[in-house]
Amino acid sequence: MHRRAFRTKMQAGQIPLLLPGHCCVLKVHNSISYGIKNNDELVQKNFTLAVEECHVQNTAREYIKAYTTAAESVKAFGAAPEIIPIFLVHRPSNDVPYATLEQELIGDFVKYSVKDGKEINLKRRDSEPGQKCCAFQHWVYHKTDGNLLVTDMQGVGMRLTDVGIATCKKGYKGFKGNCATSFIDQFKALHLCNMYCELLGLKSLQPKPRKAASAPKARAPPPAAPKKKSFGPTVKGKS
Template identity: 55%
Template structure:
């Protein structure tokens, strides 16, 4: 994500606050293709007309400085703070200058190599310098930004109860499987009962044994 895209998000949040007022805008940078030139690609941007001012910049000695106490400069500082907090201290806009609310020549400093696809880190010491030197203004307070000192302190891990600890183990009496085991099996009851066919066969066999005895008694 480019600084311009970050600035759009910042502007959307700031405009939602009634007392914030106007918001700085980073002007777009266009890439053009010129096939007839030795270097076929070039960048162009809008021509800004008016007095050019420097708001929040990086000096030649590498230090960060706020060149003005104007409303624009204060809001540029608030944008620096907002972006630093948004990216968890990984990106900082180091140069904001332009004409009025139109900002150009924006540069960035990064903390970590490879952050958001960046191949290498740029001026990581500037982020530590910003965290130590920045003083919140009224626009930082309006946005509800945290102090940079609190952002530097590591967050303490909070203990949480596992959901499984709140569950009660099922008792032996309430277990449906244990109750099922205590009952007599229907198959066992069926095996113990006498089959109707077997009782019928035993009755017929008893009658067959009595029949010859009656015949012998009659012949005598």
């Protein structure tokens, strides 16, 4: 809705991991005319959106690198997901000169987690990549004391792209994400730990159920006192 994506190839350049002839995806934000008075403001808006996209994804990439390091200390964990790098490109001959460029992911594209936490994706819940993505979200939430959450995780297999970040209202360590703060609260309310959360020693975010107060045992009634026989007046026999 807000971007157009194009399959393209690198012709020249020195971007790491993307060699000339390599298949790539170029993403361009649609021109937003509302409130734009001249072309300079349009270009500035285009630049701001493209930079924000790079900032968010590459920030999430740094968090998942630290997550991978933590996972490597647990033998049973296996491979961790990867967030691919994204690059800012400038095309001076184009009316919308700024765009982002990333490697093309080939295969079935799956959403493992959504922004608001309301959608249930069976492939997310049952698959190994999906469970590891949810454990990554829990790990980041724990490491930032609930102030930051990587969300909208999606991609092909273990390779992810186009992620989002939600932060508390004031931001976290000078960084503000591109998703609503409410996503953090929704994640806390809806996240169910899986085996990878347990392997990393993460504690459940769900409150422990309170033990129901046991009803007081009914006391046995005291034994009834034996009834006394009542004797009526003695009737004297007639003479």
